[in-house]
Amino acid sequence: MEFFEVIQRRRSSRQYTGEAVSKETLEKILDAAMASPVARARYEDMHLTVVTDKSLLDAIGENTRQKTGRDGDPLYGAPLMVLISVRPAGDAPQNNEFSSAAMIAHNMALTATALGLGSCDIWGAIALANQNPELVARFGLPERFVATCAVVIGATNEPMPVREIDRQKIATRFIE
Numbered sequence: 001m002e003f004f005e006v007i008q009r010r011r012s013s014r015q016y017t018g019e020a021v022s023k024e025t026l027e028k029i030l031d032a033a034m035a036s037p038v039a040r041a042r043y044e045d046m047h048l049t050v051v052t053d054k055s056l057l058d059a060i061g062e063n064t065r066q067k068t069g070r071d072g073d074p075l076y077g078a079p080l081m082v083l084i085s086v087r088p089a090g091d092a093p094q095n096n097e098f099s100s101a102a103m104i105a106h107n108m109a110l111t112a113t114a115l116g117l118g119s120c121d122i123w124g125a126i127a128l129a130n131q132n133p134e135l136v137a138r139f140g141l142p143e144r145f146v147a148t149c150a151v152v153i154g155a156t157n158e159p160m161p162v163r164e165i166d167r168q169k170i171a172t173r174f175i176e
């Protein structure tokens with residue numbers, strides 16, 4: 001798929017067929033993560049957790065439902081979640097560390113689109129997971145790493161058409 005077509009087709013998919021993501025596809029998605037920019041090239045302070053264990057995906061959903069009182073699956077039944085964690089320089093992740101995680105997330109999401117798969121950024125459910133030490137323990141993160149966000153990826157029946165770009169979407173000022 002041509003680069004700008006990928007940009008125009010990418011959207012947040014919130015419905016998945018549940019079909020497993022193949023090993024080859026997962027490798028491409030992880031390659032995209034590795035190719036991502038990271039502030040001060042601190043790749044050693046980033047960590048990925050590839051989760052396909054349905055019981056853990058369900059536990060993240062259950063934790064969100066308990067904490068929000070809302071129904072539904074915050075991971076939308078996706079068969080794969082890649083969790084992005086950071087080892088903060090200080091006590092808690094700061095702007096450049098969250099931003100590095102977001103860059104990695106977006107590289108993976110764009111790759112999923114290019115491969116015809118749906119994807120969605122997941123920050124809410126991960127923030128809520130961080131309030132549950134038992135759930136965090138199940139992530140098995142290396143010492144001092146903190147989960148920041150995730151991307152769910154999988155086959156979807158939701159259409160991903162080329163979307164027209166709305167040039168007014170983000171207010172833009174030109175200083176010339």
Ligand SMILES: Cc1cc2nc3c(=O)[nH]c(=O)nc-3n(C[C@H](O)[C@H](O)[C@H](O)COP(=O)(O)O)c2cc1C
Nearest residue numbers: 010011012013014074102120121122123124125126
């Ligand atoms: C930092 C960030 C956090 C997000 N967190 C969530 C989330 O927790 N759950 C969710 O369903 N979508 C989440 N999204 C997706 C946005 O809601 C979505 O990108 C936005 O509504 C625009 O829609 P589009 O992705 O289809 O273009 C997040 C997106 C970003 C960039």
